Amino acid sequence: MAATDQIRPTSAALLNTRAPRRPANMGQILRWIILFLGGIMMIMPIVYMLSTSLKWPHEVYNVNLIPKEPTLENYTYVLEDGRFFGWFINSIVIATVTTLCNIFFDSLVGYTLCKFRFPGRYIIFIAILSTLMIPTEMLVIPWYLMSQQFGWLDTYWGIMFPGLMTAFGTFLMKQFFETVPNDFIEAARIDGLNEFQIWWTVAMPLVRPALAALAIFVFLGNWTAFIWPLIVTNSVEMYTLPVGLSSFGDEADVAWELIMTGAAISTLPTLVVFLVFQRFIIRGVVMAGLKG
Amino acid sequence: MANLALRSLVQTYGKVTVLHGIDLEIEDGEFVVLVGPSGCGKSTTLRLIAGLEEATSGFIEIGGRVVNNLEPKERDIAMVFQNYAIYPHMTVRKNIGFGLRSSPLSRPEKDKRIEDVAALLDMTDLLGRKPSQLSGGQRQRVAIGRAMVRDPAVFLFDEPLSNLDAQLRTQMRLEIKKLHQRVGTTIVFVTHDQVEAMTMADRIVIMKDGFIQQVGTPSEVYHRPANTFVATFIGAPAMNMVTGAVADGGVRLDTGQQVPIGAELDDGRRVILGVRPDDLHLDSGAPVLSGSVTVREPLGPETLIYVHVEGAGEITAKADGRLPPDVGQVVHLGARPEDMHLFDAESGEAL
Numbered sequence: 001m002a003a004t005d006q007i008r009p010t011s012a013a014l015l016n017t018r019a020p021r022r023p024a025n026m027g028q029i030l031r032w033i034i035l036f037l038g039g040i041m042m043i044m045p046i047v048y049m050l051s052t053s054l055k056w057p058h059e060v061y062n063v064n065l066i067p068k069e070p071t072l073e074n075y076t077y078v079l080e081d082g083r084f085f086g087w088f089i090n091s092i093v094i095a096t097v098t099t100l101c102n103i104f105f106d107s108l109v110g111y112t113l114c115k116f117r118f119p120g121r122y123i124i125f126i127a128i129l130s131t132l133m134i135p136t137e138m139l140v141i142p143w144y145l146m147s148q149q150f151g152w153l154d155t156y157w158g159i160m161f162p163g164l165m166t167a168f169g170t171f172l173m174k175q176f177f178e179t180v181p182n183d184f185i186e187a188a189r190i191d192g193l194n195e196f197q198i199w200w201t202v203a204m205p206l207v208r209p210a211l212a213a214l215a216i217f218v219f220l221g222n223w224t225a226f227i228w229p230l231i232v233t234n235s236v237e238m239y240t241l242p243v244g245l246s247s248f249g250d251e252a253d254v255a256w257e258l259i260m261t262g263a264a265i266s267t268l269p270t271l272v273v274f275l276v277f278q279r280f281i282i283r284g285v286v287m288a289g290l291k292g
Numbered sequence: 293m294a295n296l297a298l299r300s301l302v303q304t305y306g307k308v309t310v311l312h313g314i315d316l317e318i319e320d321g322e323f324v325v326l327v328g329p330s331g332c333g334k335s336t337t338l339r340l341i342a343g344l345e346e347a348t349s350g351f352i353e354i355g356g357r358v359v360n361n362l363e364p365k366e367r368d369i370a371m372v373f374q375n376y377a378i379y380p381h382m383t384v385r386k387n388i389g390f391g392l393r394s395s396p397l398s399r400p401e402k403d404k405r406i407e408d409v410a411a412l413l414d415m416t417d418l419l420g421r422k423p424s425q426l427s428g429g430q431r432q433r434v435a436i437g438r439a440m441v442r443d444p445a446v447f448l449f450d451e452p453l454s455n456l457d458a459q460l461r462t463q464m465r466l467e468i469k470k471l472h473q474r475v476g477t478t479i480v481f482v483t484h485d486q487v488e489a490m491t492m493a494d495r496i497v498i499m500k501d502g503f504i505q506q507v508g509t510p511s512e513v514y515h516r517p518a519n520t521f522v523a524t525f526i527g528a529p530a531m532n533m534v535t536g537a538v539a540d541g542g543v544r545l546d547t548g549q550q551v552p553i554g555a556e557l558d559d560g561r562r563v564i565l566g567v568r569p570d571d572l573h574l575d576s577g578a579p580v581l582s583g584s585v586t587v588r589e590p591l592g593p594e595t596l597i598y599v600h601v602e603g604a605g606e607i608t609a610k611a612d613g614r615l616p617p618d619v620g621q622v623v624h625l626g627a628r629p630e631d632m633h634l635f636d637a638e639s640g641e642a643l
Contacts, residue, residue, distance in 0.1 A: 187377035192365035192394040
């Protein structure tokens with residue numbers, strides 16, 4: 001009893017004790033200021049886009065962020081315009097099919113390069129990686145000539161084919177497959193699965209975070225792609241969202257309020273995708289050793 | 293069930309030869325343990341049997357047929373890996389049933405087999421769980437269950453107990469041994485732990501640098517080691533080794549002590565005298581070695597003592613747990629002639 005009495009005040013004292021807070025130093029304050037300014041710089045274009053989408057045409061060139069006479073007229077116009085819906089569908093189809101193809105091909109090639117030993121494996125990997133150093137602007141001419149040759153101009157296939165498999169995706173998946181223990185693969189081999197079944201049944205479920213990250217990267221990349229879809233499409237019906245939005249207005253007058261409205265609407269799917277899968281993106285970036 | 297034979301098995305990686313012509317016959321239903329230090333080739337041998345690697349030369353026979361050119365799945369073997377290799381995204385039921393995916397059995401037959409194996413391993417209640425919800429021992433049982441469900445001719449175990457704590461390891465050792473007694477399938481078990489080898493095996497294969505050093509029952513390799521490597525590798529603490537030369541019908545140790553031996557050898561021949569710590573007794577019979585105690589390790593019923601012997605280095609012996617000698621005390625250690633082992637000093641082979 002005496003012992004319990006002795007312990008009580010000690011425990012109470014411990015519970016009431018708070019670790020002293022370290023005062024923020026100048027370095028920390030500077031970091032916060034830089035981060036705050038960085039945040040403002042990132043968010044300003046989005047705020048400006050939303051603001052412009054709520055303005056009347058005569059107010060578009062005013063710098064004020066809060067519209068004097070806010071209106072949803074632009075949203076009504078864009079959503080009632082049949083072309084916008086068509087471009088939206090085109091973008092959805094192209095981004096989805098490209099994403100699925102990337103998940104399939106990039107992971108298949110990444111797995112093969114990671115888990116099989118064959119002559120020339122390293123050279124193939126380097127060759128794939130080296131394509132990352134070639135800018136898209138340089139590739140559009142051969143892509144265009146190919147599309148023309150095969151009759152792919154102004155078709156879904158023409159828009160999609162350059163991005164159905166990417167060097168970045170292959171690299172990302174190879175890095176992730178390195179984390180799958182070989183014992184899993186060998187155990188499945190002994191259990192009688194063929195190599196394709198092992199890849200699909202054993203390895204793929206183990207790299208789900210990487211697949212999610214890859215899916216987001218590819219989807220966002222294709223959703224916002226502009227140059228190549230602009231070059232390869234001729235008819236308004238085949239436009240993707242970014243290309244279609246840029247066509248609002250004519251040579252004399254660009255309808256910025258409509259472009260910003262369309263951009264605001266087209267941002268929504270990507271925003272939802274990012275919020276749902278953001279932890280996978282971060283993990284994917286860390287695994288691939290990439291910096292923003 | 294099937295017998296297994298390795299004939300002149302050689303494995304090389306580039307210029308490095310890791311197996312130098314392994315010859316081994318394993319009887320149907322036998323529990324054989326391959327034991328040796330890291331890099332001795334025991335895991336390579338197991339992987340060659342499993343078909344996970346292709347042998348450079350030599351033959352592997354399972355059930356009388358050469359299986360060198362067969363895929364792992366065609367060899368009728370099952371393997372339990374060191375890291376269990378149970379799939380984290382599947383339940384215990386799916387993990388155990390994984391090996392039956394390509395089996396021609398009907399769905400109810402497969403379910404029955406999974407449940408029979410789960411019951412045998414006392415895992416019926418765990419069938420719906422994922423591996424992350426299991427303890428180390430339970431995961432190990434799932435790995436064994438996945439191997440058992442296919443009812444293979446040969447079980448291969450690659451250091452399956454290495455990742456378990458000491459208590460669980462002892463428990464699983466017992467369970468695997470009981471399992472073997474129940475199912476009677478041929479087992480090839482790889483470990484670097486000589487205690488595991490001694491306690492589980494019908495026969496032990498001791499390997500070093502890609503060569504088999506000795507094949508025998510636990511008793512044979514312990515009591516009649518073929519060479520100094522086996523003598524020091526098997527048994528803990530390791531056998532004491534003291535060099536000397538044959539003289540006057542006995543061995544004159546480098547410590548100056550004359551020890552009588554049973555064997556007749558040429559005078560002057562350099563030899564190594566080996567005595568296990570269990571066979572060295574304090575102040576009993578004619579002393580073989582004398583020195584002062586440097587360290588004591590109480591083990592309960594007995595105490596391990598380390599004795600510094602001039603000319604022989606540190607010698608290990610066992611003393612009574614209740615009345616061990618003090619550190620610094622000079623002790624005289626004796627051994628019976630039949631408990632002494634003689635090895636050729638040059639080749640290390642038993643004489």
